[in-house]
Every structure is written in structure tokens, then in C-alpha cells.
Amino acid sequence: MASYIQDEAGTAGYYDPEKNEMGDHYRLSETTPMYVRHGFVRKVFFIVFLQLLFSFGFMLFSYFVTPVREFFIRVPYLGYAGAFVFFIASLVISCKPDLVRSKTSSTVALVLMTPCMALMLTTFCCHFQSIEIAIAAGVTTLVVGLLALLAFQTKYDFTSWLSYMIIVGVVFFVFVLISFFFMTKILYLVISAIGCVIVSFYILIDIQMIMGGKRKYQFTIDDYCLASIILYSDIISLFMDILRIVSASSSV
Numbered sequence: 001m002a003s004y005i006q007d008e009a010g011t012a013g014y015y016d017p018e019k020n021e022m023g024d025h026y027r028l029s030e031t032t033p034m035y036v037r038h039g040f041v042r043k044v045f046f047i048v049f050l051q052l053l054f055s056f057g058f059m060l061f062s063y064f065v066t067p068v069r070e071f072f073i074r075v076p077y078l079g080y081a082g083a084f085v086f087f088i089a090s091l092v093i094s095c096k097p098d099l100v101r102s103k104t105s106s107t108v109a110l111v112l113m114t115p116c117m118a119l120m121l122t123t124f125c126c127h128f129q130s131i132e133i134a135i136a137a138g139v140t141t142l143v144v145g146l147l148a149l150l151a152f153q154t155k156y157d158f159t160s161w162l163s164y165m166i167i168v169g170v171v172f173f174v175f176v177l178i179s180f181f182f183m184t185k186i187l188y189l190v191i192s193a194i195g196c197v198i199v200s201f202y203i204l205i206d207i208q209m210i211m212g213g214k215r216k217y218q219f220t221i222d223d224y225c226l227a228s229i230i231l232y233s234d235i236i237s238l239f240m241d242i243l244r245i246v247s248a249s250s251s252v
Helices: 034-064 066-074 077-095 103-125 130-153 158-182 185-211 224-251
Strands: 003-006 012-016
Touching: 034 066, 034 103, 034 130, 034 185, 034 224, 077 103, 077 224, 103 224, 130 185, 130 224, 158 185, 185 224
Parallel strands: none
Antiparallel strands: 003 012
16 A cells, blocks of 8 residues: 655555555655755754764763773773664664554664664773864864865766765675784775775765665665765764874874
8 A cells, every 4th residue: 555645735645555655755856846956965964963062062071071081981882772772673674674664663763773883882982082173073074074075076977886886895804804814904994995995985975865866775764764874974984094094193
């Protein structure tokens, strides 16, 4: 039985799971009304902003309160546990996006996964200097802004690269695991730089999938939770890679 979405003009968009058909008010295609697409983009970006605000706020509080920072340095397992839970939850909702398409389930997912990422981020940042964190945050903001501008302005469809970038990401992950056995400062710097490039492409793809339009891959209007988590995690990953580069560069 088809499920319907009522828009402001009173026209019903639909998704029929039996026929696997979507109305243009459900998916973010080029024929979807502009206000529907803009509303989705605003919603996702606002959620990502709140996630980043919470994560960096918690990290900065923990960093500058000495007993808390020492606790995270002494007990890094909270960060490891947060990263593990976030990774497993991400796999689940990526394979089964229907799980987070209702308001209740999406709220639960966001409330669960955002603190997990915040714990990982805090544990990671506590081992760096404050000036390095500040530089990395500034560079990350600049890079994400430029990537967003490129994604909005260009007519090129970066989502067509999605399949290839997934393969690149898997190969890179395996390479990183192997490299742990013969890690050097130069290799550490190179890996972080490659990671920045790969994640930057992911962010470009994320933003274009969120924008919708004439794209090979795009989110539906109920995917705001999935879209927010993907973009949020990629921005955090970019920040961490840049922070590694800043730190490694100063010690080379």
C-alpha cells in the first residue's frame, strides 16, 4: 500500500513499496517543488549544526577542564566504545534506512549516535595542543564551506562517483590497518593527507545527495536523519585528519 506525503499546495507525493515507485514530492528529483527540496536541505543542515555544536562544545569543555581531560587521557576506552557503537549503528541504518525514517526512530538514532561521536572526538582531541585544535577547526570550516559552495554551484554530478569512492574508502581502510605495522611520521602524514582528499569527496557527494535534483543518487524527504549522520560523521572525520596533519607537520 502506498504511503503519501502531503505538500503545502495539497498535492500528495507517494512511495509505493509494492511497485517500488516514488512520487516527485517524495524523492528529491529535479521536478520536486523547490520549497520541498530547500526545506529538506535546511532541516538536514540545522541538525548537522546542532550535532557539531554539541560535539565540539562537549570536547572543548572536557579539554579545558583539567580533571576531565586527564580522565579521558587516562581512560580512553570511552572514546573507543563510542566509536564502536557509532560504527555499528551507522552500518545498521545504512543497510536498513527505513529504520530511521520515522520521527521517533530518527530522534533515538540522533540522541544515541551524536554523544558516541562526541566521546570519540573528545578522546582524540585530548592528545593534541589547543593551538593545533584551533587551526584544524578553522581549516575544516574553510574547506567544508568551499566544498558546499562547489557542490551548490557546479552542474557536475559528483554522486556518480559514489560507487567508486566506496571502493576507494574500503581499500584505503585496509591500507591503514596494514600500515600500523610499519608506521612512520612521514607515512602518518601521507595517510592523513590522503584521508582528507577522500573525505572531501565524500562531503561533496553528501551535499549533492542532500540537494537532490538531477543526480544519480539522492536522498528522499524521510532520509533527513541518515543524511545528517552521514554528513556530520564526514565533517568530524575531515577535522580529525586535518588535526593529524597539523600536529604531524609541526613535529616533522
